[in-house]
Amino acid sequence: MFQALESGMVMGSIYALLALAINIIYSTTGIINFAHGEIVMLGAMFALTFIVTSGIPFLLGLILTCITVAIVAVILYYCTVRPFGDKLGNSLGWLMATLGAGIVFTNIAMLVFGTQPKAFPPIGGSELVKIFGIKLLPHDIWVLVITLLIALFFNVVLGKTILGNAIKATSFSHSVTKLMGISSQKIVLTCFAMSGIIAAIAGILISPITFVGPQMTATIGLKGFGAAIIGGVGNSKGAFAGGLLLGILEALAMTQVTPGYKDAIAFLIMIIAISIKPEGIFGVAYEKKV
Amino acid sequence: MLKVNNIHVSYGKVEIIKQVSFEVNQGEVVVIIGANGAGKTTIMKTVTGLLKPTQGEILFEGQNIARTPAEKIVKLGLAMCPEGRQVFPQHTVYENLVLGGYLIRKDKPMFQKNIEQMYNLFPILKERSKQVAGTLSGGEQQMLAIARAMMSNPKLLLLDEPSAGLAPIYVKNIFDMIQKLSEQGTTILLVEQMANMALKIADRAYVLETGRIALGGTAVEIMNDPKVVESYLGSKKY
Amino acid sequence: MEDVSRRKFMKLSGAATLAALAFPAGILAGCGSPQTQSSNKESDKKEFVIGVIGAMTGASAQLGNNAKYGTTIAVEEINAKGGINGVPIRLVIRDDEADPTKSLSLARELVTKEKIDAFIGPTNTTCAKAIQPYLNQNKIIHLNGGCTGAALINEKEFPYSFRTHINDRDQAIFMVKRAVNKGRQKIAMVHDTSALGSGAKADMEAAFKQMGKQPAVDCSYNVGDVDMLPVARKIKDAQCDSALFFTLGVDGAQISKALEKLDYLPPKIELHGYTSVGQPAYRDLAGSAANGTLVNTPTKCTYKENEPLPARQAALVKAFEDKFGAKVTNEIIFATAVSFYDCAYIIKEGVEKNKSYEADKIKGAIESITNYDGANSNYKFGPDKHDGNDPSQLSVGLVTKYTKGMFQLVE
CATH class of the missing domain: 3.40.50.2300 (Response regulator)
Structure with missing residues (x-):
């Protein structure tokens, strides 16, 4: 039971990490980046190349991966979001473009890195440690701690800083934001770069769990969107809570029902959660007054 | 202070503004009146840099800003309160003001002083400072929009139809505020459909008709022009 | 062994499509003389064409490489010793990216344009399901070296399909x-x-x-x-x-x-x-x-503790390494690759037994093979047993x- 809870929390943290990055882009552009799962996969691939294949020390490799993936995310913005202008609500072009970019990323990864999944060493070694009678990898603790830190960071940045205000403003209107003297373009780029950095970190954290391969985030990516929606898109507290909740419920459901139906259960939970509280657990519903 | 020379502006292939010239001098309240669709908002968007003219120049304190990005123009001291108020609906009143003061964010005392000033000018905003702006009434939103624009200490304030969609009681209120701001030394360029109210507080005025300046002069001249009386003041005159 | 990517078929590799296009159909065909049909007389036969389809790009690339490498080595060996019945084998290899639709259109191309005499492949059960009816309608001798779905071998439904690999x-x-x-x-x-x-x-x-x-x-x-x-x-x-x-x-x-x-x-x-x-x-x-x-x-395909690899399999490893590089055994599943290797030899047996290129004759000949000493296993075929392998070989x-x-x- 507790073992299941622990593994549910680890998976949940990973969903939360994806949801956080999805949120940051949503907060500023109002779009969902459907290529995010694949960006995380690229993060894992680059980390594998830098740290495992080239033998670069872990921290330096981590930084290099973050920079590389941030650049990829910015390129993604220029290729799939920028062409559809500032008022993204009026077009669905970005939807197809980001979905397509995801497939392109997967195929590039297949071509460059091959199709066979590869192992990635867990942070803190592969010796199991026993805490309160639960056996876990030090890596699992790292996943929980880092996710919590990133969620806190975003909570502060988005909720309490002027940058956070500017990000939220950009999502309302690029032109009004410009009238405040804020370059909405720079804000959007900052957000894409930040989402890339989190994707890189998520990639490194996921790798030892899912192994590194072009398809590693196929279902995880989808659950990341789910976590973001359950929590209320654009809300970092919600993304964190939504991710953990999804992971834990999934793990508990699996221990009670056949694991083969776990995905169905996970998505059922999502549908129920969304229909009961469409704005998300932490989402703010406001009515517009004239 | 602001001198617009022969600008042309197009949306796609349609030329909305044709050879428009006007100027705003230090300390003045200038109003551009015109019917719906005459191109008033287009002019405002062009001056603030959200649209780029196809021809002509826009001189702000002698510097041509016709090609300058909007966010840089604000830095020069030209702020706009956009049409339809456009307050950030999910931000609190205070956060809206913080964004308005984005450019002076590093100057904490100045920032604090401006906030206090706005709260004095619009006490209702102080009362509602923690409230989400989307829940304010139209008149309150308009005050917030003006206060937000004033946060960056603009030399020239552009107001795009501040009275649109407001209850009459608020309209009066808003024009009083504008006059107050002018008295405190802010130069104001105002675009309005409510010609009579606007002309009362203006020093000079222009009449815009289908993208061209049809008439220009002091507010009194314009107010007494028979054509203007017929088309814009008409029965509304009181 | 196969179907690594069953849920990934939807994600087709764009680059892989290009790779497939890079082998234009028929560029290898037509050496000036009119193509011979399998029913033609032995003396007219200029070449014996074997078509191979496998997933060589995309998520199941490893499976396609088993087929490609195994058949290539076998055909080189056979040709070096004079070919089938004295006729050289021409191998035509195509990549289906594990996509059943693509697999079927490639099979059509092999049959109509390349005029193949026999077929080896494909490498995914879903692809095999897509192309087996077509191959059997056209009476093409079909050797399955790596698709393990048990239902693929059915002597009545698919009379010309045989298998060397052990099934699920x-x-x-x-x-x-x-x-x-x-x-x-x-x-x-x-x-x-x-x-x-x-x-x-x-x-x-x-x-x-x-x-x-x-x-x-x-x-x-x-x-x-x-x-x-x-x-x-x-x-x-x-x-x-x-x-x-x-x-x-x-x-x-x-x-x-x-x-x-x-x-x-x-x-x-x-x-x-x-x-x-x-x-x-x-x-x-x-x-x-x-x-x-x-x-x-x-x-x-096993070795005993502290003993060397079996000689025949070790020689095959060397052949693979010489042809495809020193790391080749990491890119393939050795036992499956030699199962494909065996496919080519089974076809050779089938043709040479009756000295005929006619599908029904070859089919009968393969069915009469009761103890073939293959590199993967010993095979025993029969009119009711087109699965040549069995659990006794495991x-x-x-x-x-x-x-x-x-x-x-x-x-």
Whole structure:
């Protein structure tokens, strides 16, 4: 039971990490980046190349991966979001473009890195440690701690800083934001770069769990969107809570029902959660007054 | 202070503004009146840099800003309160003001002083400072929009139809505020459909008709022009 | 062994499409003389064309390489010794990217443009299902070297289709029988929810029934699941002493790692996997949790502890390495590659026995092969037995003890 809870929390943290990055882009552009799962996969691939294949020390490799993936995310913005202008609500072009970019990323990864999944060493070694009678990898603790830190960071940045205000403003209107003297373009780029950095970190954290391969985030990516929606898109507290909740419920459901139906259960939970509280657990519903 | 020379502006292939010239001098309240669709908002968007003219120049304190990005123009001291108020609906009143003061964010005392000033000018905003702006009434939103624009200490304030969609009681209120701001030394360029109210507080005025300046002069001249009386003041005159 | 990417068919590789286009149809065909039909007289025959289709790009690329490498080496050997019936073999290889639609259109191209005399492939069961009816309608002799779906071989429905590789059902029966005969009391069935997994479940259940025993627990999961703790938990809670892994390499590795967390690995339990567990992915990804896992392997492709590799297989390894590079055994599944190698030789046998290129004659000849000494296994065909392989050819190897793609024999 507790073992299941622990593994549910680890998976949940990973969903939360994806949801956080999805949120940051949503907060500023109002779009969902459907290529995010694949960006995380690229993060894992680059980390594998830098740290495992080239033998670069872990921290330096981590930084290099973050920079590389941030650049990829910015390129993604220029290729799939920028062409559809500032008022993204009026077009669905970005939807197809980001979905397509995801497939392109997967195929590039297949071509460059091959199709066979590869192992990635867990942070803190592969010796199991026993805490309160639960056996876990030090890596699992790292996943929980880092996710919590990133969620806190975003909570502060988005909720309490002027940058956070500017990000939220950009999502309302690029032109009004410009009238405040804020370059909405720079804000959007900052957000894409930040989402890339989190994707890189998520990639490194996921790798030892899912192994590194072009398809590693196929279902995880989808659950990341789910976590973001359950929590209320654009809300970092919600993304964190939504991710953990999804992971834990999934793990508990699996221990009670056949694991083969776990995905169905996970998505059922999502549908129920969304229909009961469409704005998300932490989402703010406001009515517009004239 | 602001001198617009022969600008042309197009949306796609349609030329909305044709050879428009006007100027705003230090300390003045200038109003551009015109019917719906005459191109008033287009002019405002062009001056603030959200649209780029196809021809002509826009001189702000002698510097041509016709090609300058909007966010840089604000830095020069030209702020706009956009049409339809456009307050950030999910931000609190205070956060809206913080964004308005984005450019002076590093100057904490100045920032604090401006906030206090706005709260004095619009006490209702102080009362509602923690409230989400989307829940304010139209008149309150308009005050917030003006206060937000004033946060960056603009030399020239552009107001795009501040009275649109407001209850009459608020309209009066808003024009009083504008006059107050002018008295405190802010130069104001105002675009309005409510010609009579606007002309009362203006020093000079222009009449815009289908993208061209049809008439220009002091507010009194314009107010007494028979054509203007017929088309814009008409029965509304009181 | 195959269908690594069953849920990934939708994601076709754009680049792979380009790669396929880079081999324009018919560029190799037509050497000036009119193409001969298989019914023509022996003396007219200028070349014997064998078509090969496999997934050489995309997620199942490894499977296609088995087919490509195995048939290439076999055809080179045969041609070096004078070809089939004195006619050289021309090999035409196509990449279907594991896409059944693509597989079928390539098969059409091979039959109509390349005028193939025989066909080897494809490498995914779904693709085989797509092209087998077409090949049989056109009376093309079809050798299946790597698709393991039991239903693919059906002497009535597909009279011209034969198989060299051991099929899923035979593996399931082999695993269940072995566990029961070894006296295992509580046996877990571990399989995914895909067609392959549920088919294996039915086969294992049938085998249990035949042995008069019940499985202790049935554990299913989705292909690609990451958190396999519930599966491991189920196995441990039932106190199983044996788990039969009908899993793909990656999924099997996740389950073994989960068992490691629960401290329930060999020797507490015997883990026995079907051939996919022998994929490098399993041992690489499971790491220390792979120690002691057993895997099905053709007896001929094994070696005994402290003894060299069997001479014939070692020579094939060398041939592969010389032709495709020193690391080639990491890119292929050796036993499957030699199963494809055997396919080419079975065709040769079939043609030369009756000295005829006619499909029905070749079919009859292959059906009369009762003991062919292949590189993967010894094959026994018959009019009612187009599956040449059988469980008697299987052994159990240790996943973590391997040399050049061959496993160390356990028993």
